Amino acid sequence: MRIAIIGFGAVGQGLARVLADTGFTVTAVADSRSACINKDGLDLPEVLARKEESGLCGSAGIGIADILSSGAFDILVEVSPTNAETGEPALSTIRSALAMGKHVVTSNKGPIACAYHELKALADINGVMLGYEATVAGAVPIVSGLRHGLAGNTVRSLHGILNGTCNYILTRMRDEGLTYPQALQEARDLGYAEADPTYDVKGIDAAIKLVILANTLLGMDIRLSDVDITGIDSITLEALSLAESEGATIRLIGEILPERNQVRVSPRVIPLDHPLVVDGTLNAISVCCDLAGPVTFIGKGAGPYPTASAILADLNFIRDSYDRGA
Amino acid sequence: MRIAIIGFGAVGQGLARVLADTGFTVTAVADSRSACINKDGLDLPEVLARKEESGLCGSAGIGIADILSSGAFDILVEVSPTNAETGEPALSTIRSALAMGKHVVTSNKGPIACAYHELKALADINGVMLGYEATVAGAVPIVSGLRHGLAGNTVRSLHGILNGTCNYILTRMRDEGLTYPQALQEARDLGYAEADPTYDVKGIDAAIKLVILANTLLGMDIRLSDVDITGIDSITLEALSLAESEGATIRLIGEILPERNQVRVSPRVIPLDHPLVVDGTLNAISVCCDLAGPVTFIGKGAGPYPTASAILADLNFIRDSYDRGA
Known part of the structure; x- marks a missing residue:
């Protein structure tokens, strides 16, 4: 062809x-x-x-x-x-x-x-x-996974790490004790963040991906303005320490609840052994399905x-x- | 139809x-x-x-x-x-x-x-x-994932938790300090293990699944007798403790290395934050691909x-x- x-x-x-x-x-x-x-x-x-x-x-x-x-x-x-x-x-x-x-x-x-x-x-x-x-x-085959591999299921909820830049920044803040500005600068130096990182750190990029998943695979019809969005730019080391003391950490989670027509992006406290706690620039998506139960996909979210x-x-x-x- | x-x-x-x-x-x-x-x-x-x-x-x-x-x-x-x-x-x-x-x-x-x-x-x-x-x-869409979602990739290696019974037993030994016979009995009581658990705990069930993946998706042509198999029935609490002291645990891992024509099932020490360390009866498969890099799929391995x-x-x-x- x-x-x-x-x-x-x-x-x-x-x-x-x-x-x-x-x-x-x-x-x-x-x-x-x-x-x-x-x-x-x-x-x-x-x-x-x-x-x-x-x-x-x-x-x-x-x-x-x-x-x-x-x-x-x-x-x-x-x-x-x-x-x-x-x-x-x-x-x-x-x-x-x-x-x-x-x-x-x-x-x-x-x-x-x-x-x-x-x-x-x-x-x-x-x-x-x-x-x-x-x-x-x-590279995460989430579209094919939902359309083919899980065809016939009803998706009750979807939760995902959909922005590698944010995940890198939060991983480095947790692992190395960097402040948000330090971790952001490091992400810029490594080419993971743009000179103007607004699109990533404010959660907009993750929200656009949720709109795509919601409209194309979960039977919804929403716009970017329907997504409730909070970014990671006000996360402090104190908040991360507090989460850590509970065996958890903070990650930017995108969430779709189709039955409630609810879509949001926000920093959430999640247990360290949760499958969505992935390192660095990785992406991860967990769907909860009526027949299959929970299914998680993890892989590289960007790169040529x-x-x-x-x-x-x-x-x-x-x-x-x-x-x-x- | x-x-x-x-x-x-x-x-x-x-x-x-x-x-x-x-x-x-x-x-x-x-x-x-x-x-x-x-x-x-x-x-x-x-x-x-x-x-x-x-x-x-x-x-x-x-x-x-x-x-x-x-x-x-x-x-x-x-x-x-x-x-x-x-x-x-x-x-x-x-x-x-x-x-x-x-x-x-x-x-x-x-x-x-x-x-x-x-x-x-x-x-x-x-x-x-x-x-x-x-x-x-x-329910893990690994066949569709490799055939469609990762079509065009060459798979360099595949590692997986492919037997929920073994994973349940090893999870309970680690989390609760149960001995192998105690954890096996619990798995039997819950219906996760058959009265004769040989097929699962000796690694044969996982090996059969590796044969399927190798022959149908990774371009190989092997038989069950070609798989090097070690089960979990001689894993001790002492071995688990030793792994734990290194921030790791022991799980029954199936491995395919297509380029070496090598397929094996064996208990392996893996770091606790590795994506293949999943709980209870879950299954997990990680593939390493030339273009996509590492991709992991996690979900329920059995049940109607x-x-x-x-x-x-x-x-x-x-x-x-x-x-x-x-």
């Missing part, structure tokens, strides 16, 4: 590196300022080298519109940066591709959080698939290769489904 | 109870001494009540052969007890169903451990699917409803695949 990659930062480039031996052919790549198209398949090492040298993946004269109008792809992979407010410009790109009868796979949280029900309906009408495993918890793992899972699922149908 | 249930013990009865509102129609049920068939769908509450009262699900005059020859089902669900040596009689039943072009879903470890490659080839030739999520780790959860996942996957293909 032929793939167009929209967005060529760390995730897009990581994906291009791992697609080499998979039988998928990349026919188009776009970054924010350029694009390249070859209906017979691009020379990916050459595209990666050009990006490395010039900052552009292709020619500045062409862009996403040219890739769409070429039609030279079966699956559009949208991996540009997230805009959580409007989902744009990714949302429009994804809409166009689905309307053309092309499958879409994305790691972009914006369009899925803002417009999943509309996009899913558009995909269904056009007989194509919409994969978004990479939007939540990186973990994200590529989730994208590849969606790509393989689309290929396998159509192989079976054909 | 129409379902025939072969085997009507705790798992078969649990499944019959949860299938009520799922859109699947049960047209046949067999236990070891009787069967019932209704091409328009059985009255499941009636069948369950008859089994409860008489020990038989149907008429003693008919059996599995009659169900097969009726052809009145789309999916055969084989949930009879495991025979690990030959896989029989389930293996023959599954072979017949696949050869008839019927899908098969099973919780029976025997046929999958003994003959997966043969059965998968037979399913492929006949254009049908073979689901076996329920054979390993109960956790097993029904895994069977339902396979049933839904078959239905969804054919809906997409149609």
Whole structure:
């Protein structure tokens, strides 16, 4: 199957590196300022080298519109940066591709959080698939886990560590006695936190992931503004010590209670032997199901290769489904 | 879709109870001494009540052969007890169903451990699917996780707690200072261990599950006799205390190293904060993948409803695949 990659930062480039031996052919790549198209398949090492040298993946004269109008792809992979407010410009790109009868796979949280029900309906009408495993918890196969592995269950509750930056900061505060500003600076130095960490430490990133899980897998229809959000930026070492004296610690927990239509992100005291107490930048999600009981998934929540793992899972699922149908 | 249930013990009865509102129609049920068939769908509450009262699900005059020859089902669900040596009689039943072009879903470890490659080839030739999520780790969606959620990854290693009885015994020895015989007796009293616990405590049950994972998902072709097995029956409180003094404990760990073609089950010392240190009868599996990194799955390894959860996942996957293909 032929793939167009929209967005060529760390995730897009990581994906291009791992697609080499998979039988998928990349026919188009776009970054924010350029694009390249070859209906017979691009020379990916050459595209990666050009990006490395010039900052552009292709020619500045062409862009996403040219890739769409070429039609030279079966699956559009949208991996540009997230805009959580409007989902744009990714949302429009994804809409166009689905309307053309092309499958879409994305790691972009914006369009899925803002417009999943509309996009899913558009995909269904056009007989194509919409994969978004990479939007939540990186390599952790939570979307496939809930959709396939636990199909037939009713999820009573979901609790998760969905932001690796916050979990890293809280882990370091507990393990090394760093203050919040010290741990945040360390996370910045290691590249785990952005220069402006608001999005992570205020709990907004975790909340967007909860919106995606709630709307796409738990039968809900909520917006980011429906989530009750408290961040980690006022957690003190004293609060952590108090938790520790009770055999517990503090972590930023996302929670969905579908039956109460309740979704929130907040620092919570949890026992040290709880499966959600994971170290460093790991993510973890526990669901409580009517038949299966409690099921926990733990893994890397971010990074080019973990994200590529989730994208590849969606790509393989689309290929396998159509192989079976054909 | 129409379902025939072969085997009507705790798992078969649990499944019959949860299938009520799922859109699947049960047209046949067999236990070891009787069967019932209704091409328009059985009255499941009636069948369950008859089994409860008489020990038989149907008429003693008919059996599995009659169900097969009726052809009145789309999916055969084989949930009879495991025979690990030959896989029989389930293996023959599954072979017949696949050869008839019927899908098969099973919780029976025997046929999958003994003959997966043969059965998968037979399913492929006949254009049908073979689901076996329920054979390993109960409700934990490890088969779907490796096949779909982590598709495209190479698994470097797999480590797991795959026998809830052993994990319960070791948990109780650690937490309460019970000796091995005391903890085993408690597990028997609670129904977690059989009167003859050999199969569990000698590590054989865990080894069979490793054979299934190795052969069906990790590209290997091994037999039970290829697994290096040590059980938990000679673990002492002194050994546990020694581990504890190092911040660790002892658990029965199954291990697969695909690149070394190495599969073993043995008691291992692991740090108390390791994700595989789960309590009581829980199961846990960690895989180390080239792209995703380490991914851990934790959940209930046994019980009628956790097993029904895994069977339902396979049933839904078959239905969804054919809906997409149609």
